[in-house]
Amino acid sequence: MKDRFSIRKYIFSVLCCLGLVVCASAQDLRFTTSVSSNAVTLDEPFQIQFMLENGTNITSFTPPSFKDFEVLQGPSQMQGQSIFNGRRSEYFALNYVLQPKHVGSFTIPGAQARVNGNVIKSNPVLIEVRKGNAQAQQPQQQPQQAIPQHRAQSGGGISEELSDGILKKGEDISEKLKKNIFLKVEVDKTNLYEGDQLTATYKLYTRLPTNSSVTKVPAFKGFSAKDIELPNPPQATEERVNGVPYKVFTIRKTLLFPLQSGTLELDPVEVDNQVRLVKLVGNGKRNRNGRDPFEDFFNDPAFKDPFFDDFFNRPEVEYQDVPYKIQSNPIKINVKPLPVEGRPLSYNGAVGNFKMTAVVDKTTLSTDDALTLKVTISGHGNVNLLNAPKVEVPSGFEKYDPKMTDDIEKNSNPLSGSRQFEYVLMPQEAGKHTIPAVEFSYFDPAANAYKTLRSEAFVIDITQGKRVKEDKHDFGVGKNDLVKIDGGIQQWTKSRSWFIISPWFYALLILPLLIAGAVIFYKRRKDYNTTNAALLKHRYANKVALKRLELAARYLKEGKDKAFYEETSRAVWGYLSHKLKIPFADLSKQLIQDKLAARHINGTNTSDLFELIDNCEVALYAPAHNNDKMQGTYSKAVTIISNLEDALKN
Amino acid sequence: MRKGSMPGYKNIKTALLLAILLLTGSILRAQQALPQQRFDAANSLYQQSKFTEAAAAYQQLIDEGYAIKALYFNAGNAYYKAGKTGEAVFNYEKALQLAPRDEAAKHNLALANQKVNGFVDELPLVxxxxxxxxxxxxxxxxxxxxxxxxxxxxxxxxxxxxxxxxxxxxxxxxxxxxxxxxxxxxxxxxxxxxxxxxxNHQSGIITHSNIKVKTAPDDNSKDAFEVQEGMKVHIADATKDYCKISLADGKTGWISCAWIKRL
The missing domain is CATH 1.10.287 (Helix Hairpins)
Known part of the structure; x- marks a missing residue:
């Protein structure tokens, strides 16, 4: 995540100048074994040197046994001192020229020396002996022998690179490059827990003068990486691999924190080299041939000057720049997931060894103020990946996201430093509040267990501030503030009344139906009654009329002519009223005539009827006692009614 | 005389007891002040920034059955300020049920929903x-x-x-x-x-945080997802203990009905 590498480009150049490489730490005691070549053919002599630098008070110096080699020459002892850049160094060396007896790999153990009473040992050397090659053997033999001689002259004993830059005749360039330049990745562990720290160092080993540039940097997929700053320009150190000294440049040193479990791979790094090789031309060979290997032994160190060598031994050389691309091997890292059991609830990814402090800046404040809670986690481990510990803020505080401040020690390994989380808490509510203890857990890979740190709880006393946040309550101003509470007088009704489920609703729905029903019923009944009465009247009209006529007949007998005419007239009118369904008040001759006409009753019946009615009226208003006439009227009335009855029957 | 006095004595006792009962009753009634006064008292607690106490006072009125928009709204505010998001959301929703077009309640509900982790807004209506x-x-x-x-x-x-x-x-x-x-x-x-x-009470508000939603109404079933305090859920189905909830974004699962406060 925090991979800050990808853009950064490393370019470093390496220039080895002939003959002037000096041990960086001249005053250090060093006891080393070096050989002119690690891989030799059978019957090929090589030189081995045990060099003790800055050793004072050497009381014994025991070389190892060379049981698989034949000592051709030696021991030749060298002793001397050199002053370089104002620093003095002394050395004491034993040289042997050896020849292998068998084919195979042999380890020559280091020599032992007693310096200042302490026994020290030089490093062992691995020699690989191959089958001899008749053609190659002869030309190779000479230059190989020449190397230690030269190194010895330079005083420091570290300048083999120079001569390795020389391309000898018959030597394969790619073979030589392969042997003398390579990349190595060093990791301090390959099996670790998720979040634990791992240090990866990418190194370039070279024995040749080269101009190198890094073309591909690893991306560290699945890791959080933190680079350690390297000196610029890069500084070379010296390291011996199998007794052969190499100049070593650290390309990149990175602290890695795996972010996931499983098998992760460290990507390789790629370096482009421009190797400057020196080609010897015939001249040099002659000179070398003239030198006697035994000469070394007698040579005075004062004589052995690099300049001397340069001037007299290699007058004719040719340079050749060879491009050479190398790649380091990818490395597999096995990342274990953190154990599940015993994982505290507050655990959120910290691995290492930490301490925690938590402080609040004040314990009494008003609601106008703000409170700051600072939680500092320091120690070593994945400091750069620490998550904020969860602070359980009680209600009544407004919490903001913590501010994070890092104080990570530069180039510390393991990564150490501190991370500070600053929580700003705004008290909202007056009263005594307790902020519970801050809890932080981490996994300690050394102890292989989770550990939990806990601060104290803080009791905060909050008083009501002066500022009532009126402005904040304004709806228009702060879109992020609450609309203030409703005051005022409310109508205190308990739960909402639902009209739709109240009986009143249904009562009011049914009521109009009832009313309508009642109206309809009444109307129906009235209609029925009216129609029914008319029917009856119609049906009994004859009877009523005859009854009335009977009454008239009595009056006739008694001689009450006025009553007789009245009754007869009433009988006729009543009959007509009932039979023709005409209200009594509406009766008129015209209406009766129309009605009868509508029923197709015409002719004599109608004229007789009207004659009868006229007669009655005349008799009523102009009384004249005439018994026969009255008799005639009576019988006429009876006939007319019965005639009409017949006609109206249908 | 003695025999006669005994029942009288008893009568006095019962009368006294009655009087005491009546007195305490009236005292209780006096203590149980008018809702308007209690509402005002709660409002002033709120103004003094004593939100938890104010919320409790409002809640008491609500529990007694008063259903007024202003009461729910104020309770929502007090719960919001006291940091109880779930209750705040619930009360604002209640206020909105009573007054669907109340802008203030809508605004405050939106604010409270901002505090709800993983809040999913309901789909806009067609x-x-x-x-x-x-x-x-x-x-x-x-x-x-x-x-x-x-x-x-x-x-x-x-x-x-x-x-x-x-x-x-x-x-x-x-x-x-x-x-x-x-x-x-x-x-x-x-x-x-x-x-x-x-x-219908077919929706509710989650009252606790980090509640695991199960795939079936069973304690041993798999966890599907988590719901947070203040989320509004639709209750699609319910058994005795478990409610099937569906979220606005379409996720469904079962949780214990005890975690849901039905609207």
């Missing part, structure tokens, strides 16, 4: 749903019911006039009756719908 909703808010629920009654009366009256009074018989009245009938039907549907919507 236009006709919006129209329906707006139409619903044209009247209060009781308004719909009253309108329903009114139109029913008018329809009946119109029909009667049309049928029984020959002088009123014309096509305008007939068409008027049809229109009144349609309005009656609409008001009846609306009255029933608003009642049903307000009383």
């Amino acid at each position: 236009f006709f749903q919006q129209w329906w909703r707006q139409l619903q808010q044209l009247h209060k629920p009781n308004g719909w019911a009253v309108g329903c009654i009114l139109f029913f009366w008018l329809v009946i009256a119109g029909v009667m006039l049309n049928t029984f009074l020959p002088g009123w018989k014309n096509k305008f009245l007939r068409w008027g009756n049809y229109a009144l009938g349609a309005l009656f039907a609409l008001y009846l549907v609306m009255a029933i719908d608003t009642y049903a919507v307000a009383n």
Whole structure:
């Protein structure tokens, strides 16, 4: 995540100048074994040197046994001192020229020396002996022998690179490059827990003068990486691999924190080299041939000057720049997931060894103020990946996201430093509040267990501030503030009344139906009654009329002519009223005539009827006692009614 | 004498007891001040930034059955300030049920929802749903019911006039009756719908944080996802202990009904 590498480009150049490489730490005691070549053919002599630098008070110096080699020459002892850049160094060396007896790999153990009473040992050397090659053997033999001689002259004993830059005749360039330049990745562990720290160092080993540039940097997929700053320009150190000294440049040193479990791979790094090789031309060979290997032994160190060598031994050389691309091997890292059991609830990814402090800046404040809670986690481990510990803020505080401040020690390994989380808490509510203890857990890979740190709880006393946040309550101003509470007088009704489920609703729905029903019923009944009465009247009209006529007949007998005419007239009118369904008040001759006409009753019946009615009226208003006439009227009335009855029957 | 005095004594005792009971009752009634006074007291607690106490006071009034928008709204505010998001959301939703067009309650609900982790806004309604909703808010629920009654009366009256009074018989009245009938039907549907919507209790608010939602109504079933305090959920189904909830984003699962406060 925090991979800050990808853009950064490393370019470093390496220039080895002939003959002037000096041990960086001249005053250090060093006891080393070096050989002119690690891989030799059978019957090929090589030189081995045990060099003790800055050793004072050497009381014994025991070389190892060379049981698989034949000592051709030696021991030749060298002793001397050199002053370089104002620093003095002394050395004491034993040289042997050896020849292998068998084919195979042999380890020559280091020599032992007693310096200042302490026994020290030089490093062992691995020699690989191959089958001899008749053609190659002869030309190779000479230059190989020449190397230690030269190194010895330079005083420091570290300048083999120079001569390795020389391309000898018959030597394969790619073979030589392969042997003398390579990349190595060093990791301090390959099996670790998720979040634990791992240090990866990418190194370039070279024995040749080269101009190198890094073309591909690893991306560290699945890791959080933190680079350690390297000196610029890069500084070379010296390291011996199998007794052969190499100049070593650290390309990149990175602290890695795996972010996931499983098998992760460290990507390789790629370096482009421009190797400057020196080609010897015939001249040099002659000179070398003239030198006697035994000469070394007698040579005075004062004589052995690099300049001397340069001037007299290699007058004719040719340079050749060879491009050479190398790649380091990818490395597999096995990342274990953190154990599940015993994982505290507050655990959120910290691995290492930490301490925690938590402080609040004040314990009494008003609601106008703000409170700051600072939680500092320091120690070593994945400091750069620490998550904020969860602070359980009680209600009544407004919490903001913590501010994070890092104080990570530069180039510390393991990564150490501190991370500070600053929580700003705004008290909202007056009263005594307790902020519970801050809890932080981490996994300690050394102890292989989770550990939990806990601060104290803080009791905060909050008083009501002066500022009532009126402005904040304004709806228009702060879109992020609450609309203030409703005051005022409310109508205190308990739960909402639902009209739709109240009986009143249904009562009011049914009521109009009832009313309508009642109206309809009444109307129906009235209609029925009216129609029914008319029917009856119609049906009994004859009877009523005859009854009335009977009454008239009595009056006739008694001689009450006025009553007789009245009754007869009433009988006729009543009959007509009932039979023709005409209200009594509406009766008129015209209406009766129309009605009868509508029923197709015409002719004599109608004229007789009207004659009868006229007669009655005349008799009523102009009384004249005439018994026969009255008799005639009576019988006429009876006939007319019965005639009409017949006609109206249908 | 002694024998006679005993029952009298007893009578006095019972009378005393009664008096004491009555007294305490009246004292209790006196302590139980008028809701308006208690509401004001809670408001002043709120103004003094004692939100937890204010919330408790409001809650007491709510528990007694008072259902007033201002009460729910203020309770929501107090719970919000006291940091109880779930209760705040619940009370704002309640206030909005009582006054669906209250801007302040809508605003504060939106604020409270901002505090809800993983809050998913409900899907916007389709236009006709919006129209329906707006139409619903044209009247209060009781308004719909009253309108329903009114139109029913008018329809009946119109029909009667049309049928029984020959002088009123014309096509305008007939068409008027049809229109009144349609309005009656609409008001009846609306009255029933608003009642049903307000009383279905098919949604609720989650009251606790980090509740694991199960795939089946069973303690041993797999966890599907988590719900947080203050989330509004739809209750699609329920067994005795478990409720099937569905979220606005379509996720469904079962949680214990105890974690849901039904609206």
